[in-house]
Amino acid sequence: MSTAATHDAHHEEHAKGLLRWVFTTNHKDIGTLYLVFALTMFFVGGAMAMVIRAELFQPGLQFVDPQFFNSMTTMHALIMVFGAVMPAFVGLANWLIPMMIGAPDMALPRMNNWSFWILPFAALMLVGTLFMDGGAPAGGWTMYPPLVLQTGDAFPFLIFSVHLLGISSIMGAINIIVTIMNMRAPGMTMMKMPLFVWTWLITAYLLIAVMPVFAGAVTMLLTDRFFDTSFFNAAGGGDPVMFQHIFWFFGHPEVYIMILPAFGVISAIIPTFARKRLFGYSSMVYATASIAFLSFIVWAHHMFTVGLPLTGELFFMYATMLIAVPTGVKVFNWVSTMWKGSMTFETPMLFAIGFVMLFTIGGFSGLMMSITPIDFQYHDTYFIVAHFHYVLVSGSVFSIFAAVYYWLPKWTGNMYDEKLGKLHFWLSAIFVNVLFFPQHFLGLAGMPRRIPDYSTQFAGFNEISSLGGFAFGLTQLLFVYIVIKTVRGGSKATDQVWEGADGLEWTLPSPPPYHSFTTAPEVK
Amino acid sequence: MLESKAKRALTTVAGLALLGNAGGAAADYALNLRRGVTSISHEAYDLHMLILWICVAIGVVVFGAMFISIFSHRKSKGAQPAQFHESTTVEVIWTIVPFLILIGMAIPATKALVAMEDTSNSDLSIKVTGYQWKWGYEYLDSGVSFISSLATPKEQIFNEQDKGLNYLLEVDNPVVVPINKKVRLMITANDVIHAWWVPDLGMKKDAIPGFVNEMWFNIEKEGTYRGQCAELCGKDHGFMPIVVVAKNEADYQKWIADKKSEMGAASAGADREWAMAELMERGKKVYTSNCAACHQAGGAGIPGTFPALKGSAIATGPKDAHMKLVMHGKSGTAMAAFASQLNDIDLAAVITYERNAWGNDIGDLVQPSEIKAAR
Amino acid sequence: MSDTNGSYYVPHGSGWPIIGSIGLFTMMQGFANFLNGSGIGSTVMLVGFAILLFMVFGWFRTVINESETGTYNRQVDKSFRWGMGWFIFSEVMFFAAFFGALWYTRVLVMPWLGGGDPGTHELLYPNWEASWPTNGPGDVGGAFTLLDPWKIPALNTLLLLSSGVTITFAHWALKKGNRGSLIMWMIATVVLGATFLGFQAYEYGQAYSEHHNLTLGSGIYGSTFFMLTGFHGLHVTLGTIMLIVITLRCAKGHFTADRHFGFEAVAWYWHFVDVVWLGLFIFVYLL
């Protein structure tokens, strides 16, 4: 191993074959690993969603046993959240942050490798529970006791896989913070950083603050089950609801962990294709910080029906409503960036516009649920399911698609197939609505979530939703095809790739050299 | 009325999308929140409509601006990018205006919430207990108590029979309440968290083991109102409905009287000796409605989750241990304490049944008096 | 930051992380099987732990070698500092979860069960009065008595606080380049830490004795008491091991007066453990 890091021409001295990927400390390799892992998990979690939608296609029990259905719901959510969306954003961070701030690599490259290589093991541990006595965890991704304590042999595996995921996220987050704070090129002041870097910086703070709390919560579950503690048992002076408080202290920031980097992506893409600078850069930064701050004091909006004291309900209602203000600032800024721009509509831009629209719709339903007296009606119905899939699927996942289309030419040096990309967008945008819009109606009409069978009045919309689901799922195969095709070849991309693109990553060749910036660029 | 028109239009679209589909027994595709039959449900409904329309209005403005921009400010139309990229004035405006809108929402929401949470001065209190997977009701004033579980036959669930009108929303023993009375529910649970929810009554509350939550409603109209458990509570979470029947005062009183004599009849004979055949017959019934959800009709259980009783060490072992387990359950598992749910005869019957059904054939039997002594 | 940017050290590939992952995975797999009552569980767990230890030593050996051969520049040093700082913050949040549980149950749950929430109290626990400490209305784990905070815990507070002082003396000695004094103060710190652990173990023994009958299963009091002090004890153990390693490195002549990140990282960690203990002493023992 070389000792000095100023690398000359021979810096591609990494191991070859599979071992290259196992031992790599390179931010691009690790970014790729994260992205491939995330895509795989998206399909695993998606396949589970397809089981859910198939069972819900018609009333009556068709394909699966209710217990297994609950396992599917639980595993689908855990895998999508911790296996697909979060790793995808970490992958983007790995690829992009060093290139955006003019650094040679991430600050702590070996730890970077470890952050990634814990994930497959955690996933293995989680997915392995499907084959255990008593089945996979079936208590919902929220793991509320006492129900989750009834899990069979899968229980300790569930807990430990959460621990592993937590360790991985914390190390990843530390690395990102350190990189951003310590590795910026000269002249790259904080207020000159691209918004993607800003949003990730703030996201990383959130991660470090809440993942350990989550680890603590599940540790209490473990000891309640195996070591006689009484944290969540009223007979011993504990309280099952206490778990919900601790869980959502983590869980609510967690949902912003899944959306803030998306905000960063969108804030990069819209200016490029509007050929106009981002409107209100500094208010975007402050809005992100406010959202992050507020995310710590709204957790109990997931618990309006547990019997909180009235003052608590009021406080959490007001605090939650407030989040609409900074989020609104973001939406308005994006629209203002488009306003009087000179827009073109390549695939990344289409996904970005889709994001702004559909995320906002999801935000509106979120706002409706923040109103405590009506959340009593919405809570634990499909209205919630519709809400969070709008913000997560047509929000987070769309932003990831947008990011991949936007930066893939930079990463691979090849342009993707624009026609197919557009097709992927339109099919996704249409079917995601067919899939999730009717779920609003189902929820309002009174269909609870997490049920394998329902009364006949809900049949129609469930059928539409399932059909939309299958179509949306099949559409995603197209995405894989497009990505593989682009990696394999295609018309060469220029260094700048997009006419309106601005930022350090576009000053590098496409594909960029193994060590992004061996000499730091000067930022003016 | 705009709203109903929109509803019809959407229903038509939905109907078109369903083209070619024969099913759909109760083809009443509800699109909106139900207005319900209590003052709180009306308040919730009005608030819901208010917030919904505000969101729609904001949406129209925001998306409108976005679409104007998308259609006119495009490169293909020769648009040149403007240079502006910040304006403190507009940014302050679009921070303050949403804030004011939110205050406008918060005021009525606070009022509604305060009213909903006020459970004082109730006319009638009912203790509601969630069990895996049924509800127990106890009228605190009159002492009437019963268990209410799903009445939909298995054949309908497994698609061997046509589904009935109230598929999955029907129970053996509905809760009966008087109209125009403030009814307070004291909600708790025995095993895991459940949630008691009837949409038409406008309120949902979690049933938490070890704690009691309160909620109230005052039904204006006689009728039958249906709801479901609304918190994931395990395998049969989707199969623990709630049915509330609201009656006028006279009918309600009559129901209470009937229920009381029914309860007397059910525990009649608790002191006499029972014969094996009698116990087995009654035991089978009790087993089917209370135990089969987990241990399965044939006693084979579900490996890894619910133990088989057929040939089980406890069901074929000493009587005392068997009685103790069924009466007091096993904490930390789904096996509940049935002493609080079943009367002496039913307990004696179901234990006897378990010891002698499916080839367990121990041959001994448990008398109600033994249960009474063991309580 | 600009002057050193070009020579930021980027290691080329490393096998330690994957070994660490395999170790963690094996260990947890084994532990989970052990909890489920499987016979080989504990063996698998020990194997995993051994792999993990191998990784920790190997990884640190690599890093120490690199450090001693002057591979790291100022900027790398700064990365390590930021990294350690945020790691400690994550630990703070982990403890926060358990402190949160303690406050939540004491301040809110106790009154609810004991009468502040009339429905719950009258319907479910009419004869139970809430007072801290408690093992709840179910008398879970049976009656217990408390440990006197002014005996061992107070002594332990003194020990840990003094160890905070001794490690600062060691730091000063290092900065002055006085290696003999450095090593002496380090040994003092290690001894104080180890003594703390000894007392803590003794106290656990007392708690579990028939006289006190205070166990992990003693309702919510036992749960919070042992989980908080237990995780703290675990951190002191780790910290002591780290101190020993640093002492050995000092003896080998590592660190210079102006570059000694390894030393400082451990010192920070030690101070963190110290502060957590103060919180424990106040909220778990005294109040």
Ligand code: HEA
């Ligand atoms: C990416 C993930 C994400 C995001 C961004 C959000 C965003 C929001 N969420 Fe959501 N939420 C989830 C993921 C997310 N949520 C998940 C996964 C669950 C369910 C968990 C479970 O139970 O399994 C959930 C559940 C959930 C609940 C609990 C419901 C219940 O169980 O009863 C509530 C209640 O308040 C809520 C509220 C909100 C609010 C107010 C926002 C706000 O941030 C939205 C703000 C945005 C806007 C409002 C739109 C844009 C703004 C304007 C155009 C400005 C002007 C607008 C106004 C003045 C109205 N969410």
Ligand code: HEA
């Ligand atoms: C980021 C998170 C994320 C993502 C991306 C998704 C994506 C999807 N989700 Fe998920 N979901 C959650 C997070 C997410 N979900 C959470 C947190 C819950 C709550 C869980 C709980 O209650 O505990 C939930 C619950 C949930 C439910 C409610 C279950 C219940 O209450 O019982 C449903 C039901 O429709 C659903 C459906 C879907 C569908 C159809 C998709 C689709 O977007 C998936 C599309 C992807 C694919 C389909 C994979 C790709 C394609 C193939 C595998 C090829 C094969 C295709 C075919 C055979 C058609 N989800």
Ligand code: CUA
């Ligand atoms: Cu009971 Cu869900």
Ligand SMILES: [Cu+2]
């Ligand atoms: Cu939330």
